[in-house]
Amino acid sequence: MALNEPLDSEELPCGRSLQDVWESWDEGTTGKDPHYASCPHCSAALAELRALGDFVEQSRAAAPEPPGAPDARAVTTRVMDIVRLELRPGRRLPLGEPDEDAWIVEAAAAKTFRAAAESLPGVRAGSCRIEPLGAGSGTSRGPVRVRLAVTAELTWTVPRLADAVRERVARAAREAIGLDVQAIDIEVVDLVDTMDTTDTTDRRTR
Amino acid sequence: MADEAEPAADDALLAARAGEGDEDAFETLVRRHGPVLLRLASHLLGGGTDAEDAVQEAFVQAWRRLPEFRGDATFRTWMYRIVTNRCLNQLRARRPTAPLDAVAEPAAPEHQVSPARTAENTAAVVALHAALAGLSPEQRACWVLREFHGLSYEDIAHTVGISHQAVRGRIFRARRYLTEAMEAWR
Numbered sequence: 598m599a600l601n602e603p604l605d606s607e608e609l610p611c612g613r614s615l616q617d618v619w620e621s622w623d624e625g626t627t628g629k630d631p632h633y634a635s636c637p638h639c640s641a642a643l644a645e646l647r648a649l650g651d652f653v654e655q656s657r658a659a660a661p662e663p664p665g666a667p668d669a670r671a672v673t674t675r676v677m678d679i680v681r682l683e684l685r686p687g688r689r690l691p692l693g694e695p696d697e698d699a700w701i702v703e704a705a706a707a708k709t710f711r712a713a714a715e716s717l718p719g720v721r722a723g724s725c726r727i728e729p730l731g732a733g734s735g736t737s738r739g740p741v742r743v744r745l746a747v748t749a750e751l752t753w754t755v756p757r758l759a760d761a762v763r764e765r766v767a768r769a770a771r772e773a774i775g776l777d778v779q780a781i782d783i784e785v786v787d788l789v790d791t792m793d794t795t796d797t798t799d800r801r802t803r
Numbered sequence: 804m805a806d807e808a809e810p811a812a813d814d815a816l817l818a819a820r821a822g823e824g825d826e827d828a829f830e831t832l833v834r835r836h837g838p839v840l841l842r843l844a845s846h847l848l849g850g851g852t853d854a855e856d857a858v859q860e861a862f863v864q865a866w867r868r869l870p871e872f873r874g875d876a877t878f879r880t881w882m883y884r885i886v887t888n889r890c891l892n893q894l895r896a897r898r899p900t901a902p903l904d905a906v907a908e909p910a911a912p913e914h915q916v917s918p919a920r921t922a923e924n925t926a927a928v929v930a931l932h933a934a935l936a937g938l939s940p941e942q943r944a945c946w947v948l949r950e951f952h953g954l955s956y957e958d959i960a961h962t963v964g965i966s967h968q969a970v971r972g973r974i975f976r977a978r979r980y981l982t983e984a985m986e987a988w989r
Contacts, residue, residue: 607979615975615979616971616975619975619978620971620975623956645982645989646978646982648982648985648989649978649981649982649985650950652927652928652931652985652988653931653950653951655925655927655928656928656931656932656951657951659925659928668855669834669837669838669841671855672833672837672841672855672858672859672862673830673833673834673837675859676833676837676859676862676863676866677826677829677830677833679859679863679866680826680829680830680863680866681826683863683866683867684824684826685823685824685870686824687823687824703823703824704823704824704825707823707824707825708825708827711820711825721813721816722816722820723815723816723817723819723820724819724820724822724823725820725823726823746816746819748812748816786816787812789812
């Protein structure tokens with residue numbers, strides 16, 4: 598139907614449009630206008646809408662899932678099966694000595710650095726990018742720069758947090774991966790009262 | 804409103820990680836938002852495998868597009884939009900848009916509700932779900948987002964991709980139709 602078609606807003610016998618009456622219900626303003634309580638037409642219109650709302654409530658109460666509700670767990674499994682066929686490993690980063698031919702993909706290194714940051718209490722890691730230090734060096738061998746975004750609880754101060762995360766990342770680069778990291782930029786995205794730690798799978802803190 | 808509280812800040816963090824290829828972060832998002840998106844798709848498509856397929860495809864599309872996701876909207880809002888678009892396309896392909904005042908078509912078999920599955924449902928609730936099939940796709944989307952998911956008119960406009968004014972019209976017509984369809988149950 599055409600967008601510019603006039604709304605058949607349907608005037609009630611009292612002169613109010615049905616659409617206006619119903620929208621004032623949405624806005625919760627029906628109580629502020631004495632007309633609604635005294636007008637039988639408006640009262641009837643609001644009662645109709647209220648009854649419809651009751652059916653919606655009944656529907657929610659009777660079955661939080663609609664009839665024939667699908668299985669969320671099965672969908673998650675199927676989605677992740679497809680996702681694992683379409684991984685995005687990112688760029689290759691050089692490992693070891695300049696004359697070696699050993700590499701690690703960015704996503705794998707990032708996973709290690711995020712886990713290293715999250716080994717600190719009350720710290721969550723977000724974006725982690727790793728790139729060769731030399732501009733435009735492509736996939737050539739050489740040192741890399743790590744940029745890591747973190748969120749932490751207010752028990753941390755920004756300088757202390759940045760230092761601690763930098764230290765963990767440097768150690769992970771050295772001991773866990775063997776990557777030549779020469780620069781580590783820590784971006785503190787947020788400090789929060791308490792960290793929401795529900796349902797993350799790969800946390801090692803606490 | 805009806806949905807569980809949205810841990811938006813943690814979502815943003817996980818979406819950034821997923822965009823960089825962290826599939827574990829993405830799985831957390833899928834588990835967190837899958838149930839509510841399935842409810843949305845079921846209300847829009849009438850449940851069953853169509854709803855599952857729509858949500859599954861929406862998540863796969865999200866995985867592919869996450870590297871470009873800039874976080875202008877929350878992850879939840881972004882997913883609402885992708886799922887709604889998929890459902891609308893499917894509804895539009897299913898049958899031509901029925902004019903509102905047309906007699907409601909008998910529900911297609913996939914809309915029909917088996918008595919055993921809904922033994923706990925009242926007959927009125929079954930009638931309400933059947934009546935949804937008589938709405939045009941956009942009316943249905945706007946009304947479901949409003950009444951079942953508690954979105955504001957503004958958020959519905961963003962999700963469905965139509966103007967605020969158009970949302971008002973769709974919701975009004977949906978209410979006109981549904982109050983009439985449900986008159987016998989009052």
